[in-house]
Amino acid sequence: MMSLAPRWRHLRIVVQTVFLLAFVAAMWALGSTFVTGRLASGLVALDPLTAVTTAVADSTVPAWAWLGLAVLILTALLGRVFCGWVCPLGSLQQLVSWIAGPQRRKRPKLNRYRRWFALKYLVLVVGLVVAAFGLNLLGWIDPIPLLHRGVAMGVRPLWHGGQMTAGWVSFALVAAILLLSAWMPRFFCRAVCPLGAMLGVVARVAPVRIRRSGTDCTGCTLCLMACQGADEPLGDHRVSECHVCLNCLDVCKEQGLRYGVDSGPDVLSTPALDLGRRRVLVAATAAVVVAPIVRVAGGGGPARAHDAIRPPGALDEDAFLARCVTCGACSASCPTGVIGSDLGTTGIAGLFTPVLDMRRGWCEPSCIRCGEVCPTRAIEVLTPESKQAIGGPAEVRIGTAFVDRGRCLPWAMERPCIVCEEMCPTSPKAIWLEPVEITRRDGQRIVLQRPMVEPELCTGCGLCENRCPVGEQAAIRVSSVGETRDPRNRMLQSRTDA
């Protein structure tokens, strides 16, 4: 019979539930104007790995890095409590393996340490080396951004409506991780997670850890069966692998295990990280070779597609890629749903980074929410005025609209239409109408107003493209040229002489 007395497990489940609910609340809060952007994306900032990769890739320590530092200090004192008690992806995996049942979850063999669990340390090494080349790719599998992106891009459209560009890929990653945890408890945490690897290294110095007095143990393996981290509480306890779930304390009938500081005999030894110097060297060397190739041949940078339009306030492409951890917070915060997840147009380095699809939404004139929620400042916080072009060109432009004269109704089909001009929110309007008298095919003389774009005034907001009555491919489309974040991506010389 299970005891009803309060146990470590019960406390842990309560804390895990609180953080899972906080995660769900954040998904709502991102799109709400009642919660500050920083708070809404706070869980991403709490992940110390996002701070470290951003610091390495962009040579700047983010302002919120103290949050991650606090987690690191906590880890150095108490071990990987973040993994066992906080991380929502870990909690979800635990939930899935609980649903999969005790026959599967509690097999002693399944919960033994395996040498290939050291893969996660190599993932971390490769990710950090690649980050040193300015590519912030760890966001792909850093658990908090990964789950954040999967829900923001894949699940949120269920209630927010609309189609999310390539959102299914991000969701599929989360789904795969959860399915694998049905096979082996916390497979992702044990073998892949680079955040777990970093916290594991730090946890090795933790004074508060699982300890065993030695004399009472009967070798019953109950602790092993309940172990989440495969850290061998029965033998050579691997503190670097332990998630501090404390299941082993709860199940030990002899009460031979305890979680605390050193006080007397402790028979648990702490083996070294299962990671040869050679393996680290090979991984680092491979990353040193691959990273520059990804940069020059990965399809991003100057070769990126014309329709890869970044959110307003995005840094120039190099700095943007160095900072963006692809958490999808910007996308979840967007009131019009224009921000999607890139799959290919900005190259390998831009995989999952935010790009705007004007047929799905538009950039709302006074809205600066994506910058407010961006946890790494890959998107700067703007003022609403800076992107509105009221009374003259805007300070921040994300692209330029081009009329496709072969598809436009007044240009090509002898029909009146001024929707793009009507929608244009700049003042004076970037889209203006040229009155032209034409002879229709049936001989009738009519006056048409044909849309023209004044590129200096266009902010690239895309409302024209969004509302163009020409279906699928609009007759007016925004292209990234003219974006203010990248002075190289321009087409116009200044009209006025200095």
Place this chain on the structure above:
Amino acid sequence: MGDRPSDAYDRRIDRRELIRTWGPAALAGVAVTALGAGLHDRPGRHRPPSLDTVPTPKDWRLADDGHGRLAEWGGAGSVANLRRALAAMGGMAAFVRPGETVAIKPNCAWDRTPEQAANTDPELVAELVRQAREAGASSVVVVDNSCHDPDRAFERSGIGPAARAAGATIAHQHSVRTVTLDLGGTALGRWEVLEPIASADRLINVPIVKHHSLARATLGMKNWIGAVEGPRSSLHQRLPQVCAELAAAFKPTLTVVDATRVLTAGGPTGGSLDLVRPVDRIAVSTDPVAAEVWGAELLDLGPRELPQIAIAERLGLGTADWKAVSVPA
């Protein structure tokens, strides 16, 4: 069965066993046949429902109001102007009876502040809400299908906070469902209409006077584009006809034309305050055509310069000669 020995090769079964063994199979057979008969692919199976099953919009005008009237006032601020003009028309109680539901349709299309004059004056909308509630309306809803993000348009225009404070609920395309109505005409036909408008007992149209590049002016008739949902961009290819037909489909109890601030160019979005002219006038009318012409004159446009006016007159919606129906305020 009694006297015969059981024989595996010549087995007889009784009625009960027959039902037990073959009954489910027979039932399944009947069910499959019925499903097949009911769902089989036949011509017309996926044709959309016929048009004549779709209802037409209500007529929100008061039945006893035989001919249209128009009252205007100016120079006293939007709230006082409205009170004076509405009083000349007999007060809100003449138009809203106790227990009726009222929908107010301002222009709340844009992510703009009141000063930019792209949206209806929020104080005017709030005063209409208060008047309707004082007249005994059971509920008042302020509704629009915004062109920008509706949450932001309602907040930044000031209409959302002001109307809520006055006791109305807010409705827009993201917050309410739509119903399919046959709006008739040659350019409209079936459209999705925001449910609070379709179901309201009384409907008040509150446009703002603005410049528009294709329609010359955007006033009460074009304001109804904010009542429908769907491929609205396609409506601009026959805009004068569309505006007149919208006015024929949506016959409001009252049209209140907001000329507190008039957007003289760069409409319908505006932006720069240089484009805004303070006029400080309000007209209240039961004749939407007269109200339209009254507003157009503030943009120095005559009835002949707005083709939708002539079409609306032909459709019998009212008179372009607003002075003929004017009542002193």
